[in-house]
Amino acid sequence: MNDALGEPQSVLVLGGTSEIALETVKALPRARIRRVVLAGRPSPARDEAVAALTGVGIAGVTAVDFDAKDTGAHAELINSIFDAGDIDITLLAFGILGNQDDAEADPDHAIDVATTNYTGAVSVGLRVAQRLKTQGHGSLVVFSSVAGDRARRSNYVYGSTKAGLDAFAQGLGDALHGSGAHVLVVRPGMVRTKMSAGLKEAPMTTNPDVVAGIVVAALRKGKETVYAPGPLRFVMAALKTLPRPIFRKLPN
Amino acid sequence: MSAVSPLRTTGEEQLLTGWGRTSPSLARVREPRDVADIEQAIAEVGPRGLLARGLGRSYGDAAQSGGATVLDMTGVSAIDLDANAGTLTAGAGASLDDILRRIVPAGFFVPVTPGTRMVTVGGAIAADVHGKNHHVDGTFGSHVRRLGLLGSTGERHELSPTGSKRECEEFWATVGGMGLTGVITDATVDLIPITSSLISVDTERTPDLDSTMQSMVAGDDRYRYSVAWIDSVHPSGRGVITRGDHADISQLPAEQRPSALNYRAKVVGTAPPFIPGRLLNKLTVRAFNEAWYRKAPQRRVAELQPIAEFFHPLDFVQDWNRVYGPGGFVQYQFVVPDSASEVVGTALRTLQGVGAPSFLTVLKRFGAANPGPLSFPQPGWTLAADVPASVPGLGRALDQLDELVAGAGGRLYLAKDSRQSPDMLARTYPRLAEWQAIRDRMDPTGLFTSDLARRLSL
Numbered sequence: 001m002n003d004a005l006g007e008p009q010s011v012l013v014l015g016g017t018s019e020i021a022l023e024t025v026k027a028l029p030r031a032r033i034r035r036v037v038l039a040g041r042p043s044p045a046r047d048e049a050v051a052a053l054t055g056v057g058i059a060g061v062t063a064v065d066f067d068a069k070d071t072g073a074h075a076e077l078i079n080s081i082f083d084a085g086d087i088d089i090t091l092l093a094f095g096i097l098g099n100q101d102d103a104e105a106d107p108d109h110a111i112d113v114a115t116t117n118y119t120g121a122v123s124v125g126l127r128v129a130q131r132l133k134t135q136g137h138g139s140l141v142v143f144s145s146v147a148g149d150r151a152r153r154s155n156y157v158y159g160s161t162k163a164g165l166d167a168f169a170q171g172l173g174d175a176l177h178g179s180g181a182h183v184l185v186v187r188p189g190m191v192r193t194k195m196s197a198g199l200k201e202a203p204m205t206t207n208p209d210v211v212a213g214i215v216v217a218a219l220r221k222g223k224e225t226v227y228a229p230g231p232l233r234f235v236m237a238a239l240k241t242l243p244r245p246i247f248r249k250l251p252n
Numbered sequence: 253m254s255a256v257s258p259l260r261t262t263g264e265e266q267l268l269t270g271w272g273r274t275s276p277s278l279a280r281v282r283e284p285r286d287v288a289d290i291e292q293a294i295a296e297v298g299p300r301g302l303l304a305r306g307l308g309r310s311y312g313d314a315a316q317s318g319g320a321t322v323l324d325m326t327g328v329s330a331i332d333l334d335a336n337a338g339t340l341t342a343g344a345g346a347s348l349d350d351i352l353r354r355i356v357p358a359g360f361f362v363p364v365t366p367g368t369r370m371v372t373v374g375g376a377i378a379a380d381v382h383g384k385n386h387h388v389d390g391t392f393g394s395h396v397r398r399l400g401l402l403g404s405t406g407e408r409h410e411l412s413p414t415g416s417k418r419e420c421e422e423f424w425a426t427v428g429g430m431g432l433t434g435v436i437t438d439a440t441v442d443l444i445p446i447t448s449s450l451i452s453v454d455t456e457r458t459p460d461l462d463s464t465m466q467s468m469v470a471g472d473d474r475y476r477y478s479v480a481w482i483d484s485v486h487p488s489g490r491g492v493i494t495r496g497d498h499a500d501i502s503q504l505p506a507e508q509r510p511s512a513l514n515y516r517a518k519v520v521g522t523a524p525p526f527i528p529g530r531l532l533n534k535l536t537v538r539a540f541n542e543a544w545y546r547k548a549p550q551r552r553v554a555e556l557q558p559i560a561e562f563f564h565p566l567d568f569v570q571d572w573n574r575v576y577g578p579g580g581f582v583q584y585q586f587v588v589p590d591s592a593s594e595v596v597g598t599a600l601r602t603l604q605g606v607g608a609p610s611f612l613t614v615l616k617r618f619g620a621a622n623p624g625p626l627s628f629p630q631p632g633w634t635l636a637a638d639v640p641a642s643v644p645g646l647g648r649a650l651d652q653l654d655e656l657v658a659g660a661g662g663r664l665y666l667a668k669d670s671r672q673s674p675d676m677l678a679r680t681y682p683r684l685a686e687w688q689a690i691r692d693r694m695d696p697t698g699l700f701t702s703d704l705a706r707r708l709s710l
């Protein structure tokens with residue numbers, strides 16, 4: 001339960017090695033945190049994430065095995081996490097960028113991206129929502145992307161998964177309205193992370209800790225949608241109105 | 253595959269908060285009319301358990317429980333006055349408001365009333381509330397002769413402080429037990445006989461905190477009722493002490509004697525439903541406090557005041573908790589022993605330091621503690637201050653105050669708490685484990701739970 005000053009006690013990260021999610025956990029007020037569950041595939045990176053959060057003084061950080069594509073295992077996993085105690089904040093932060101050229105050459109790769117980013121998120125998102133509704137409180141933060149606002153030639157497979165995820169998360173937020181639970185959709189622009197390493201930087205590229213700060217502030221205010229950085233809202237609004245012949249020709 | 257119900261909410265589900273309007277959670281609210289209805293609710297309980305709620309005047313998350321069944325007890329409200337015995341037997345959902353309307357004209361007063369009469373008997377017992385007479389009469393729980401309690405299997409307990417050892421334990425675990433031992437159905441309490449509905453009040457305006465405290469130490473024993481309002485935004489911590497006793501009918505002017513027991517308690521206004529968060533700021537509070545301080549006479553003795561004016565001035569404005577705006581507010585109330593009286597001043601300065609505007613800051617001396625392991629009062633000073641939850645830096649400042657209070661052997665009041673840590677609670681209620689053992693015996697399956705209980709691992 002968040003306390004009266006908005007301090008959470010428990011956090012679940014789906015995609016437990018996501019840099020943005022980990023920065024978000026670090027940016028949360030931590031005096032009352034006593035349980036952080038990092039759900040992700042077993043890896044040295046996951047162990048490092050546990051160590052990193054513990055290292056900055058966050059209490060009760062543990063890891064559990066979670067694979068976004070293994071939807072058959074989601075129900076049991078989510079139930080076991082919530083059976084052990086209420087979760088105040090869930091960060092749905094897994095996703096892969098994939099490679100557009102590979103996806104076009106090998107649709108199996110596109111399916112991989114779609115299953116992880118969209119199907120996996122729908123599966124786990126609904127199960128989390130069910131438990132939030134049962135406990136009567138809690139926030140679900142869904143990391144969407146500006147790439148979902150309008151799919152671009154250069155990465156439309158990824159963009160379409162985020163468009164789907166974004167629409168799903170908005171609908172879920174409406175479904176949970178009045179249930180005590182709440183969904184925050186976060187639309188970051190380009191963020192300097194492992195995922196974007198090697199890509200050419202877009203304008204307004206930002207850092208994970210900046211996104212984290214925006215997420216924590218938005219949670220505090222009970223917002224439903226937030227761009228990171230904030231002014232991207234206007235950029236995307238403008239981009240969405242561009243006629244397709246022009247949009248198509250924009251540099252990547 | 254387990255069948256999953258749709259994410260729909262039904263009509264009986266309600267978002268609940270405490271008086272501070274922070275941290276809402278959704279519960280299935282049922283409105284029992286009698287004991288049979290409560291038994292049925294217990295029989296039909298879901299996996300998230302059950303909690304009784306009175307009038308929701310606790311500030312934090314004590315009377316809410318996300319996902320659980322919450323019983324709005326206000327329909328269980330029969331009032332039965334036994335004038336010969338000087339006792340009242342009331343349903344747990346009866347409010348002190350209704351009770352006073354009934355008993356004052358008959359020549360009785362409740363043994364203890366908090367600063368609002370909009371509380372139920374069940375809430376008064378479960379939080380073991382105190383009033384301006386704590387230094388003389390103790391808590392509400394000290395005047396309960398017996399109570400009826402429904403346990404987790406729906407079994408009926410009759411508990412009294414004079415029963416067997418086991419009954420005594422369960423009685424005192426329920427008094428101050430924040431609804432976690434079961435559902436209180438009704439109680440019998442001793443009343444105070446009165447011959448008039450007026451209070452003879454002495455008022456004293458003090459130039460600073462030290463003189464307030466000195467005057468209270470020196471003079472409280474001469475009065476049944478005593479409390480000081482503190483101007484928390486003024487650097488001196490100046491205040492107004494009001495102390496009084498029930499006026500005997502002989503103290504009234506002759507023409508008023510025939511109506512000596514008349515009781516009036518009207519609501520004169522309602523706070524508008526939406527108030528922007530910024531309305532209450534340092535300036536408005538300073539202006540309010542200045543006016544409140546100036547309104548009090550330097551010194552006045554034996555002024556006759558009606559009960560409502562003396563005990564429940566806040567009740568004149570309905571829903572006044574909305575003045576803090578949509579962000580809600582917290583009330584920080586602690587007690588420290590006399591040996592640590594300096595904590596009072598430190599607390600006031602700390603709250604001033606973060607710029608927390610509080611127009612309701614109240615100081616009082618407590619008398620002896622009662623046997624309840626979770627009962628809040630203990631001898632010493634208690635300070636209560638309202639603060640908007642949105643004040644930046646409030647969390648850290650209050651955490652620091654917690655340290656000070658705990659280090660001084662003090663503690664926080666659960667009926668007001670909405671933010672302390674489980675460690676703070678365990679450290680400052682040394683009899684917590686004893687209470688938990690009795691509670692576990694009474695409710696082995698943990699049926700009775702609340703957001704407060706989960707937050708504090710109670």
Ligand SMILES: Cc1cc2nc3c(=O)[nH]c(=O)nc-3n(C[C@H](O)[C@H](O)[C@H](O)COP(=O)(O)OP(=O)(O)OC[C@H]3O[C@@H](n4cnc5c(N)ncnc54)[C@H](O)[C@@H]3O)c2cc1C
Nearest residue numbers: 306307308309310366367372374375378381382430431436
């Ligand atoms: C303006 C104001 C002034 C106040 N002044 C004082 C004061 O001077 N002194 C003081 O001590 N307190 C004071 N309080 C706090 C208040 O007296 C307590 O919080 C009291 O418990 C509120 O009663 P309620 O009926 O609203 O109970 P709720 O707030 O609804 O519930 C409080 C607790 O009691 C439990 N409970 C309620 N009914 C039952 C039942 N039938 N069976 C079992 N458990 C039950 C609930 O589960 C919860 O844990 C004040 C509050 C306000 C708003």
